[in-house]
Amino acid sequence: MIREKYYCGLDLGAQKIKAGVLKVKDAAQMELAGIYEQKTAGFCDGAVSDLGELSDCVHATVHTLLQKTNLKLREVQLGVGSELIEVRAGGTTIPLVERTNKIITRRDIKKVNDQARLLSLKMDEEILHDLPQQYMVDEVNKALNPGGLYGRKLGVQSLMIFTNANRIRNIVRAVHQAGYEVPNVFFTSYAACEVALDGTERTQPKAPPPRGTSGRGEGRILIDIGAKATSVLLFQDNILRRLKKIEIGGDAFTRRIAEQLSLPLDLAEEIKRSYAATLEAYHSSDEEILVKRDSAYKPVKGKDICAAIEPRIRELLENVQNVLREFGVADELETGIVMIGGGSLLTGLIERLSQATRHPARLAKMNVVSARSPGNAALFSGVVGLAKSGFKQSLRYALSPDGHWRANLLNRFRELYHEYF
Numbered sequence: 001m002i003r004e005k006y007y008c009g010l011d012l013g014a015q016k017i018k019a020g021v022l023k024v025k026d027a028a029q030m031e032l033a034g035i036y037e038q039k040t041a042g043f044c045d046g047a048v049s050d051l052g053e054l055s056d057c058v059h060a061t062v063h064t065l066l067q068k069t070n071l072k073l074r075e076v077q078l079g080v081g082s083e084l085i086e087v088r089a090g091g092t093t094i095p096l097v098e099r100t101n102k103i104i105t106r107r108d109i110k111k112v113n114d115q116a117r118l119l120s121l122k123m124d125e126e127i128l129h130d131l132p133q134q135y136m137v138d139e140v141n142k143a144l145n146p147g148g149l150y151g152r153k154l155g156v157q158s159l160m161i162f163t164n165a166n167r168i169r170n171i172v173r174a175v176h177q178a179g180y181e182v183p184n185v186f187f188t189s190y191a192a193c194e195v196a197l198d199g200t201e202r203t204q205p206k207a208p209p210p211r212g213t214s215g216r217g218e219g220r221i222l223i224d225i226g227a228k229a230t231s232v233l234l235f236q237d238n239i240l241r242r243l244k245k246i247e248i249g250g251d252a253f254t255r256r257i258a259e260q261l262s263l264p265l266d267l268a269e270e271i272k273r274s275y276a277a278t279l280e281a282y283h284s285s286d287e288e289i290l291v292k293r294d295s296a297y298k299p300v301k302g303k304d305i306c307a308a309i310e311p312r313i314r315e316l317l318e319n320v321q322n323v324l325r326e327f328g329v330a331d332e333l334e335t336g337i338v339m340i341g342g343g344s345l346l347t348g349l350i351e352r353l354s355q356a357t358r359h360p361a362r363l364a365k366m367n368v369v370s371a372r373s374p375g376n377a378a379l380f381s382g383v384v385g386l387a388k389s390g391f392k393q394s395l396r397y398a399l400s401p402d403g404h405w406r407a408n409l410l411n412r413f414r415e416l417y418h419e420y421f
């Protein structure tokens with residue numbers, strides 16, 4: 001009998017810490033058991049500012065979720081935001097044999113990947129994701145999977161996502177202090193694609209591009225607008241091909257409302273969520289709201305709130321357009337843009353982004369079954385994706401008892417045979 005297992009994702013965001021539990025029977029049967037979020041504490045500018053405070057905050061978040069779902073779990077799949085990551089391309093080539101050709105084995109592929117990682121890694125860094133983009137056999141033959149091909153040299157080009165080792169160590173320490181183990185750390189926006197983009201969106205048909213086009217426009221863009229920053233991710237052929245950070249997030253709009261209307265930040269945040277819109281058309285011409293300022297109520301025009309955030313909206317849209325241009329998908333992008341992150345909930349922002357880029361854009365839908373309300377996909381795709389990534393990672397290590405070890409052993413003999421004869 002297959003026993004179901006529970007995986008908990010924990011997304012440490014700049015503004016909110018979120019947790020979610022996924023019940024997993026197998027790769028095809030997953031159900032969202034619960035979600036929870038609260039304000040982040042003890043964590044500032046991508047680093048732990050108060051170990052005890054962050055640890056309490058993690059404990060309160062996970063503990064509340066486990067109580068709500070009536071579960072006992074010891075592990076959390078930790079996710080970090082864009083403030084903590086660096087993205088770089090890396091690659092290398094290794095010789096396979098001196099004279100004759102040999103058949104490339106899984107060991108060779110692992111070896112070239114390990115070398116590329118070692119060469120790209122700086123002293124104070126740790127790798128979160130190593131994503132091979134393509135392999136080169138004898139410097140001419142491009143292959144997505146070179147296993148089984150003849151060759152004398154094997155090269156790889158990878159997209160790597162790094163993080164600062166000590167910062168991660170401190171966060172993991174806080175989670176340990178809260179009473180939980182951390183088997184894996186992921187970049188949350190990347191993990192979110194596990195549930196925010198469904199299979200057909202991530203995997204493009206392998207048919208050749210039409211004549212006269214390069215086919216570069218294939219793929220899907222995922223945009224995560226967080227509190228402090230925005231991440232733009234391009235997926236093609238089920239692989240993350242490009243990733244770029246933009247240093248504007250939802251908090252930039254709050255700050256503008258606070259500055260322009262002389263309001264405290266928490267009131268500006270409330271007004272942003274309830275009344276701000278990216279198009280004046282959302283407000284009738286004279287609509288006013290009453291805001292409490294210095295123990296008196298003062299009227300503020302809806303139009304003035306729109307005008308306050310407009311420069312930042314334009315800046316964000318221009319930056320997104322530039323990134324799409326850099327990715328080579330400004331003009332052709334077959335499947336459009338999917339949005340996640342609290343910042344994308346700003347009224348009218350998705351329409352503005354669609355107008356500016358001339359690509360269809362929509363809020364993510366969470367591609368997972370849920371007995372209760374699944375929560376807002378923009379906010380919780382990250383944690384659910386983290387839980388699913390944890391499950392997938394556990395599959396990689398698992399040796400199934402139904403005879404897979406025999407296949408592994410046989411493969412290993414085959415590889416050794418090819419290596420030496």
Ligand SMILES: Nc1ncnc2c1ncn2[C@@H]1O[C@H](COP(=O)(O)OP(=O)(O)OP(=O)(O)O)[C@@H](O)[C@H]1O
Pocket residue numbers: 012013014015016017081082083225226227228229249250251252254269272273340341342343344345346347378379
């Ligand atoms: N309904 C809403 N309307 C407008 N903005 C919103 C809404 N809900 C949340 N936001 C904004 O979304 C941002 C927070 O989003 P999110 O929770 O995805 O960020 P985070 O994960 O904490 O941050 P990061 O990803 O940068 O680490 C804040 O700027 C918040 O003001």
Ligand SMILES: [Mg+2]
Pocket residue numbers: 013014081188226227341382
């Ligand atoms: Mg986030």
